[in-house]
Amino acid sequence: MITYEFSSKERSLKEIATLATLSNGFISVRGDPEVSKSEFGTFVSGVYCYTPIFYRELVNLPRITPIYLTIDGEPFRPINGETIIKLDTLNGIVYYESILESSIGKLKYESSRIVHKTFKGIFAEEFRFRPINFAGRVCIRLPIELSVSNKSVPPQVHVKLFKIVESDSSNDSYLHVRTEDEVYDVYFKMFAESNDLQLRPYSDENEIGFLGCIDVDPNQAIKVAKKVIVAKEKSTLNKYSEIAKEKTYQELLETHTTAWQKEWKQIGLVIEGDIDFARYLYFNTFHLLQMYDDESDVFLLPARGLHGYGYRGHVFWDADIYSLPFYLFFKPSAAKAMLKYRCKCLQAAKEYATKSNFKGARFPWESADDGYEATPRIVPLDLTGSKTVLIETGELEQHITADVAYAVDLYYTFTGDEQFMEECGLKIVFETARFWSSRVKYDQEKNAYVIEDVIGPDEYHVHVNNNFYTNLLAKHNLELGVKYFELSRQKNNWRKIAEGLTSEEEVQNWRRISQKIYLPCLTNGICEEFEGYLQLPDFKIPEGCIGEKCLPEKIRENIPKTRLIKQADVLAGMFLLKEKFTKEIIEQNFDYYFPRTTHASSLSLPMYAAVLAYLGRTEESFKLLKLAASADLGNLYGNVEDGFHVGSAAGVWTAILFGLAGIHIKNEKPTLDPKKISNVKMAFNVTIKGQNVRVEL
Ligand code: BGC
Numbered sequence: 001m002i003t004y005e006f007s008s009k010e011r012s013l014k015e016i017a018t019l020a021t022l023s024n025g026f027i028s029v030r031g032d033p034e035v036s037k038s039e040f041g042t043f044v045s046g047v048y049c050y051t052p053i054f055y056r057e058l059v060n061l062p063r064i065t066p067i068y069l070t071i072d073g074e075p076f077r078p079i080n081g082e083t084i085i086k087l088d089t090l091n092g093i094v095y096y097e098s099i100l101e102s103s104i105g106k107l108k109y110e111s112s113r114i115v116h117k118t119f120k121g122i123f124a125e126e127f128r129f130r131p132i133n134f135a136g137r138v139c140i141r142l143p144i145e146l147s148v149s150n151k152s153v154p155p156q157v158h159v160k161l162f163k164i165v166e167s168d169s170s171n172d173s174y175l176h177v178r179t180e181d182e183v184y185d186v187y188f189k190m191f192a193e194s195n196d197l198q199l200r201p202y203s204d205e206n207e208i209g210f211l212g213c214i215d216v217d218p219n220q221a222i223k224v225a226k227k228v229i230v231a232k233e234k235s236t237l238n239k240y241s242e243i244a245k246e247k248t249y250q251e252l253l254e255t256h257t258t259a260w261q262k263e264w265k266q267i268g269l270v271i272e273g274d275i276d277f278a279r280y281l282y283f284n285t286f287h288l289l290q291m292y293d294d295e296s297d298v299f300l301l302p303a304r305g306l307h308g309y310g311y312r313g314h315v316f317w318d319a320d321i322y323s324l325p326f327y328l329f330f331k332p333s334a335a336k337a338m339l340k341y342r343c344k345c346l347q348a349a350k351e352y353a354t355k356s357n358f359k360g361a362r363f364p365w366e367s368a369d370d371g372y373e374a375t376p377r378i379v380p381l382d383l384t385g386s387k388t389v390l391i392e393t394g395e396l397e398q399h400i401t402a403d404v405a406y407a408v409d410l411y412y413t414f415t416g417d418e419q420f421m422e423e424c425g426l427k428i429v430f431e432t433a434r435f436w437s438s439r440v441k442y443d444q445e446k447n448a449y450v451i452e453d454v455i456g457p458d459e460y461h462v463h464v465n466n467n468f469y470t471n472l473l474a475k476h477n478l479e480l481g482v483k484y485f486e487l488s489r490q491k492n493n494w495r496k497i498a499e500g501l502t503s504e505e506e507v508q509n510w511r512r513i514s515q516k517i518y519l520p521c522l523t524n525g526i527c528e529e530f531e532g533y534l535q536l537p538d539f540k541i542p543e544g545c546i547g548e549k550c551l552p553e554k555i556r557e558n559i560p561k562t563r564l565i566k567q568a569d570v571l572a573g574m575f576l577l578k579e580k581f582t583k584e585i586i587e588q589n590f591d592y593y594f595p596r597t598t599h600a601s602s603l604s605l606p607m608y609a610a611v612l613a614y615l616g617r618t619e620e621s622f623k624l625l626k627l628a629a630s631a632d633l634g635n636l637y638g639n640v641e642d643g644f645h646v647g648s649a650a651g652v653w654t655a656i657l658f659g660l661a662g663i664h665i666k667n668e669k670p671t672l673d674p675k676k677i678s679n680v681k682m683a684f685n686v687t688i689k690g691q692n693v694r695v696e697l
Contacts, residue, residue, distance in 0.1 A: 002282050003090075004633070006031075008083040014641035019283075019632060020087045020094050021307040021644065022115040025293030027123055027230050028306030029115060031085055033096055034065040034125065035078060041148035042123075043306045044186055044230060045293060048313065048369040049161040049179040053153060053376050056368035058302065058313030059161040059179055061186055063145040064123055064228040065113065069100060070139045076100035076107060089286035090264060091257040092117055105134025116252060117259040120295055121240035126225040126249045135217045142199065142226045143209035144175055144188055151309060153379055162186070169203035172241075173210065183369075186230065187237040191244055193225040225249035263289060266685065267330055268694065273680040277622075280629035284649035287632075288326055291646065292334040298344055299327075299337035300369065304643025311643075314366040314374050315341070317400045317457075318647030320407035321576070322603055326653040329663070329686035332415050339411055342404050343424035345371025346431065349401075353435050360434030363404050365397045392462050396455040398439070402473035405432040406576060409480050413665060416689050422493055426484055430501045433481025433510050436474040440513055448518035456530060457572055458565040459601075464530035466520050469573040476577055478514035482507055525588045527570050536563045540595040546627075546636060547600050565597050567604035568611070575611050575658075587615050602631050606651030613659025618675045621659060628652050657686070661695045 006016040013032065017040065020031025026045050032038040041063035048056040069076040078098040086095040097110045113125035131138070149160040165185070166176040173190040192199040192210040199212035214222060227244040231237035244252070269285060271278035291305055301319045304310030319338055327334035342349075342363065348371030349361035356362060364373035375394025381387040408425045411417065417425075440449035451474060456467030485507040488498035521527040528534050539555055539562045548556050555562060568575075570593055574586045590611050599605050605628035612621035629652045630636055631645045657663050660682075662673025670688045674697050682697040 002279055004087045004279070004283060006085045006087070008080075011635075012641065013083065015635060016083075016085050018307045018640050018643055020085045021287070021290075021305070022092065022094055022113065023290040023306050024115045024117050024120050025291055025296070025299075025306075026120040027115050029065055029113075029123060030307065031087070031094055032065065033078060033083055033085070033098065034067045034111065034113070034127075035069070035076070035096075035098065035100060035109065037066075038063065039148060039151065040308075041145065042230065043313070044232065045296070045306060046298070046300055046369055047179065047184045047186060047232070049183065050181040051150065051152070051159055051161060051312075053379060054312045054314075055372070055374040055376070056370065057150060057161075058306075058309070058368075059184075060148050060150045060309075061162060061230075062175065062177065062188065063148050064188065064190075064230065065125065066141075066143050066145055067111070067125070067127055067224075067226065068141040068143070069107070069109070069129065070141070071102050071104050071134075071136050074102045074104070076102045076109075076138075078109075079106075087283075087286075089282055090260065092260040092286075092290070093253070093257070099132070100129070104136060106132045107134075107138075108132055112253075114253060114256045116256050117263075118255060119240055119243055119252070120293060121229050121231045121236055122227065122244050122252065123230065124225065124227045124244070124249055124252050126223065126253075128221055128223040130221045131216050131218050133218060135215075137213050137215050138222070139211065139213040140197070140199065140224060141207075141209065141211045142190070142192055142224070143207035144173065144190060144228065145207055146175075147206045154382055156383060167203055167208050169201040169208050171201065173201050173203070173208045175208050184232065186232060187234055189229040189237055189241050189244075191227045191241075193227065193249060194223065196222045196224070199224070227252070268683065268685040270683045271680070272682075274626070277626045277629060277680065280626065280633055281652070283633055284629060284652060287644050288323075288646070288650055288653070289331075292327065292331060292337070294331075294333060297337060298341045299334055300341045301338060301646060302643075303647060305646045308641065308643030310639065311366070312368075312374075314368055316366055316647070317403040318603060318650075320400075320403045321572075322606070322647035322654060323650035324407050324410065325657055326650040328411060328414055329657055329688065330684075332417075332687055335411055336415075336417065336420055339408060339420065339428075340424070342407075342428060346424070346427060348372050350431060353438075358435055359438035360436075361401070361428070361431035362398065362435050363401045363432075365394050365400050393455055393459060396453065396462060397459070398454055399456065399467075399470040399473050401432050401435055402470070402477040405429050405477040405480050406473060409483075414663075414670060414688055418491075418493070421484075422497055426488070426494065426497050427501060429477075429480050429484045430498070433478050434502070434506070436477050437506075437510055437513055440474070440517065443518065446518055448516050449513050450518045456569050457567055457601075457603075458529060458569040460560050460564065460566045461530060461533070462560070464532070466518050467530045468520055468527050468570045469529075471517050471519055472573040472577060472580075475514050475517040475519070478510045478517070481510040482514065525585050526592050527574075527585075527589055529565065529570050529593075533563060536561060538563050538596075541598055545598070546605075547638075548598050551598070559598075563596050565593065567597065567599065567601040568607035569593070571611050572607050575607060575614065578614060583615060586611065590615065602628075602637050602645040602648035603651055605631075606648055606655050609652070610655035610659040613655060613675055614662075616675070618660065618677050621655070621675075622677045622680065625652055625655055625660075628655075656682070656697075660697055663688070
């Protein structure tokens, strides 16, 4: 497995901080060097707070990593461009090394840190330093920093989303904070460990922690460890405090690395023949694995992970459509917990449907911890608010509701988890089918049901009618309503539940509508992305262009008026429901839409790669897949500093699983249809219906 080395000579520290984020699905710390100030503190999964514009966002909680060294009150600082951060993905460790200097001299500084994989509340780091060219009294400060806040928009605006309830530095360092809206409490405790010097607790208005000083000679090595416990309940804080107090840093490191190695062994990922691809895939897989907290019942997976502020920690369709398959086959319990997040939000989704004058449940385009719509609507671009951007996806990007139902069906198909369906899956399927039955309109002229005024996955075109993807997935959602009602007749446990949720008459109505949903496909095989799309001026993107930057300025400024699309839309629908289309039709549509796609969303390339693999164009697919897999390490979209592209990284796996490995259902049984990629060999272990299966490509 691979260690990744990031140098500040080659990348900005903010980029590196995303790439070297450590998490255990509960706590997350970005990979900022602990010896320098940073605006980023700690994220705790699920801890959100009310905030202007974004409704609710992940709270930037106190920063637990800092380690400051001073001499005569003067700080030691890293020499510019000399910072090297290493991420060891086999063991889940971040290493940092630098030469630090002050006017008095230089010292060699090295550290390692972990966010413990099994002791979910424990963050630990150890550092050693050695004066290079001076002797003197070096003071060490190990704070938890309280001064962090959330950066809002425009970026000059900061909002502090937590307040201090209690802090106590009389014995150990203890801190209790509460989110501004009083919904969540978070507790911190810290321990220091050193054989070389005594450290004592201290606090001031911005910090709480430990400090100590020592006289050092050139080349004398000093070693100190910092252990911070973070918990949402006091009982958990106490449980992990006991462990952290009892175990040395080395002991914590050992249990942590053993857990990571066990995880990798279970996955059994082997890639041969393409070193770069292997580097990308191990890296992405590591970050995807880090996101899941197996002690939590609910898995809320933000689009940019717990790696940054991108999209404010909100959850999108990325989770249900692009990320779920990775977890479904590698960690089925994580896939279940992801769907349980949707279950937890079902009541809010029902309220949302009612509020919008529809029936059933309408899932929000963006959501946070409470499941209400969290898409910002008007975003100010300057301090006066005179320049703003209007975002209409919250109102109009409604396919998310069908995406959630699709995910429930996928999960059940490949796990056979009856209990989940009984507890919540059936409710989601029926309530979402009910939503679509009230959302469609009968169009006499077309003699079909239409869905007007939406935004499809291609967000360039807004207020469109009959978006192919939306209509197709809505149709599927209604069909699922029928399928699961029929299935419930054969299962005693389900029957009662289904009859309590819907009726024969309602289901007949779903069947009738689903058979008549309008799909804008032409006789020549091309399915129009939405009504009127083909009347727009045509433009094809220059080959190899990713994003909008390589478009001519005139085109770039008028994208919505052209046939350019942001990401896979028609093709995403066709791939998800491939059994409804012939390969010829899919290929024809691929060849039409691919040259017109800018891939400005990182979700686009993985989906197209999946389609190509399905079509048997494996070499082309692999080329695209490799590019898609480089999204974060290669900073393909230029915004890595905002967080990890979760949906894209997992989307690459979706393409591997359903495209290259060809996992599908045949005669009601899961089957593989592995493809051959010249020069590249891949193997990994998946779980299908509780069975371990080794996949070899
Ligand atoms: C994409 C959406 C995606 C969102 C979050 C947008 O740019 O168009 O499809 O859900 O980013 O990743």
